[in-house]
Amino acid sequence: MTVYTVGTADLKTLRDQLWSAVTQRDEFAAADLVLGALDNGMDAESALLDVIAPVQLKVGAEWAANRLTVAQEHAASAIAERVVAALAHHSGARHTTPRLGRVTVACVEQEWHVLPARLLAEVLALRGWEVDFLGAQVPTAHLVSHLHSSGADVVALSSSIPTRLPAAHGAIAACQSVGVPVLAGGAAFGPDGRYARLLGADAWAPDARTAARQLADGIPAPGLASGRLQVDDLPHLADQEYTLVARSRGQLVKQVLTQLEQRFPAMAGYNEHQRERTAEDIAHLVEFLTVALYTDDDELFGTFVTWTAGILTARQVPARSLRPALDILKTELKDFPRSIRLLDQALAALDGTLAATGTHPGALT
Known part of the structure; x- marks a missing residue:
């Protein structure tokens, strides 16, 4: 087992070493590193918020960029949780201040x-x-x-x-x-x-x-x-759009998946795993559309759509496939004005993202 040692002031070095430990799935090295920093004088709050938290943010960013698998991300997160638990029982993390409540x-x-x-x-x-x-x-x-x-x-x-x-x-x-x-x-x-x-x-x-x-x-x-x-708190819920769309989420996912097979020819070559992932992506689209109806917030749904485009691109899946999925949702929800507004805003945001990457929004093959 590699033992990591750092100076108390060198946060960047400490974060880099912790990153190496968690991505190598070496729980003991990760714990030795953080507990050693406490022994060398680092305060526990800094270890939590200036070392462990930034490394965990990097784990999420690397997963999004497709440089870590889901399993690697889960393993790194599990190690982080166990290191926090070990830190909590370290003598350097024991409080001496009076109780506040x-x-x-x-x-x-x-x-x-x-x-x-x-x-x-x-x-x-x-x-x-x-x-x-x-x-x-x-x-x-x-x-x-x-x-x-x-x-x-x-x-x-x-x-x-x-x-x-x-x-x-x-x-x-x-x-x-x-x-x-x-x-x-x-x-x-x-x-x-x-x-x-x-x-x-x-x-x-x-x-x-x-x-x-x-x-x-x-x-x-x-x-x-x-x-x-x-x-x-949310008077717009009186129009019942959120309730009706939420209740029909399963059917909406099925409708979009069926029609997408006809509109997006590349799906004919998808294997079973790719088809399952496509169904999951559609389910997430519908779920985020639903919560955007709950909050009545255009940005929430549009941001998710453009984020998903980035995730797909990192995984070498054509982000342009999102557009026909959104178009199908518009057809299915044509009688729901707030849904149409949210979908139109998301389509505009997606087209802007595709244009910035040099992809024609209407290109499907």
């Missing part, structure tokens, strides 16, 4: 990306909070039950994928209904926190340090608002 940290229902929440939980513990870390995919009913028994002062709610926003909305309202304020965080809420505000969160933070400062400053408890409905 109790906070519950949880991922919203159906959200499995747990590391951002885990990093926040550890930072808050270091700063003097009693932390109940509930982990990934916490059903809202279980979260509220925990709040009743734990006496938490605040909930820190994490979500990384925008398609979890409807679940996050329900969790925010449920926590507030029992008088507990909600601090939202994670990529799902937007880089500027727009979806946290839209869904009625009491506060939003872009990173763990900001979250810790906001919690220390205090987040006022919400007024009790029993019986609050989704449409109270």
